[in-house]
Amino acid sequence: MFDYLIVGAGFAGSVLAERLARVSNKKVLIIDKRPHIAGNAYDHYNEEGILVHKYGPHIFHTNSKDVFEYLGQFTEWRPYEHRVLASVDGQQVPMPINLDTINKLYGLSLTSFELDKWFESVAEKVDTIRTSEDVVVSKVGRELYEKFFKNYTRKQWGMDPSELDKSVTSRVPTRTNRDDRYFTDTYQAMPLHGFTKMFEKMLDHPNIKIMLNTDYHEILDVIPFKEMIFTGPVDEYFDFKYGKLPYRSLEFKHETVNKEVFQPVAVVNYPNEQLYTRVTEFKYLTGQQHPKTSLVYEFPRAEGDPYYPVPKPENAELYNKYKKLAEATPNVHFVGRLATYKYYNMDQVVAQALTLHKKLTELEKVKVPA
Numbered sequence: 497m498f499d500y501l502i503v504g505a506g507f508a509g510s511v512l513a514e515r516l517a518r519v520s521n522k523k524v525l526i527i528d529k530r531p532h533i534a535g536n537a538y539d540h541y542n543e544e545g546i547l548v549h550k551y552g553p554h555i556f557h558t559n560s561k562d563v564f565e566y567l568g569q570f571t572e573w574r575p576y577e578h579r580v581l582a583s584v585d586g587q588q589v590p591m592p593i594n595l596d597t598i599n600k601l602y603g604l605s606l607t608s609f610e611l612d613k614w615f616e617s618v619a620e621k622v623d624t625i626r627t628s629e630d631v632v633v634s635k636v637g638r639e640l641y642e643k644f645f646k647n648y649t650r651k652q653w654g655m656d657p658s659e660l661d662k663s664v665t666s667r668v669p670t671r672t673n674r675d676d677r678y679f680t681d682t683y684q685a686m687p688l689h690g691f692t693k694m695f696e697k698m699l700d701h702p703n704i705k706i707m708l709n710t711d712y713h714e715i716l717d718v719i720p721f722k723e724m725i726f727t728g729p730v731d732e733y734f735d736f737k738y739g740k741l742p743y744r745s746l747e748f749k750h751e752t753v754n755k756e757v758f759q760p761v762a763v764v765n766y767p768n769e770q771l772y773t774r775v776t777e778f779k780y781l782t783g784q785q786h787p788k789t790s791l792v793y794e795f796p797r798a799e800g801d802p803y804y805p806v807p808k809p810e811n812a813e814l815y816n817k818y819k820k821l822a823e824a825t826p827n828v829h830f831v832g833r834l835a836t837y838k839y840y841n842m843d844q845v846v847a848q849a850l851t852l853h854k855k856l857t858e859l860e861k862v863k864v865p866a
């Protein structure tokens with residue numbers, strides 16, 4: 497009899513498996529329907545021997561010392577600050593929009609102070625910032641919105657930014673200085689030997705059994721367990737009782753080219769002309785030296801593996817119905833990006849899983865012995 501069946505071996509499931517096994521001395525079975533652990537953070541060496549991320553670029557960044565130190569038990573870190581260029585009007589310019597972006601795009605030589613005024617002069621007044629369009633036009637005006645955000649967002653999400661919650665484009669700041677880092681978090685680093693190696697270490701414990709290529713429906717009635725941690729899509733768990741929660745998908749086109757360097761930074765965004773949103777060159781992320789280089793192109797899709805919950809009001813409402821069901825389901829705990837329908841980064845999922853572990857520990861303490 498397992499104490500826990502954990503469905504999904506991504507960050508949510510693996511952090512809980514590790515904590516429950518090592519700290520709480522529970523017997524854990526962790527399963528995944530994919531043929532590997534690490535969920536969407538899975539990386540592997542391709543046929544040319546280059547370390548690539550199967551499900552698109554994963555860059556670790558966090559402001560949480562606790563999360564950083566927790567994961568640091570399972571990996572050494574390679575310091576890495578992420579930089580992105582956007583291909584706009586035939587030039588590659590820094591993204592997030594900063595002082596150099598504007599000066600380069602318009603052939604100007606503004607100072608930071610002047611750029612502040614410039615943004616003020618082009619910004620549109622929005623009384624209540626509600627949507628992803630409001631966020632951008634209220635800061636940098638309509639022209640930059642159209643060059644950098646409008647088409648990228650329509651392509652990525654299959655809907656106009658005016659239909660999406662403000663949280664989506666709020667992920668990307670606007671700057672008047674020359675800081676060209678994509679993130680400004682306190683801790684920015686990549687696992688030195690990759691994400692999968694880090695997960696292998698997390699799950700390496702005698703209390704943890706791993707079963708891959710297994711959908712949880714296949715084993716529910718066969719393998720006995722006391723409690724379940726579920727990290728798959730919450731609507732699927734409840735057989736889509738209230739209808740399907742929309743998730744946005746991607747198709748990844750991986751490619752290796754016979755030259756050492758392909759592009760000037762790790763990621764180039766293509767808001768306008770291309771069918772893909774961005775191109776990633778993995779060697780920047782991993783620091784690997786190799787005479788060839790591997791890339792991934794991301795093509796947004798409506799159908800396919802569920803990658804992104806879609807933040808908009810009616811979806812939040814639908815999710816809340818599932819959340820109520822989840823809360824009323826005894827001995828099953830829902831955690832992670834798909835099971836709580838939240839557009840979470842890796843560090844947020846780790847934090848959420850650590851919090852659930854604490855809660856389970858507290859519950860255990862107050863349980864009356866049988």
Ligand code: FAD
Pocket residue numbers: 503504505506507508509527528529530534535536537551552553554555556557710711712713727728729746803804831832833834840841842843845
């Ligand atoms: P997942 O990693 O999705 O794990 C869930 C697992 O459950 C999957 O492996 C799935 O196969 C399994 N599963 C589902 N249903 C079943 C079933 N019925 N039976 C058995 N197993 C099942 N975050 C960052 O911090 N930085 C980034 O740069 C970044 N880039 C990203 C890029 C892309 C393209 C995407 C899609 C996401 C990115 N993220 C990034 C977010 C990051 O991937 C997630 O925050 C994190 O992986 C979520 O972990 P999770 O365990 O909740 O979900």
Ligand code: UDP
Pocket residue numbers: 582591644645646648649652664665667668765767
């Ligand atoms: N975005 C955009 N243009 C860009 C970069 C981002 O319009 O060049 C918008 C788009 O809606 C995207 C969101 O901002 O989905 C968040 O961007 P982020 O890079 O955080 O997306 P992720 O890495 O999560 O796919």
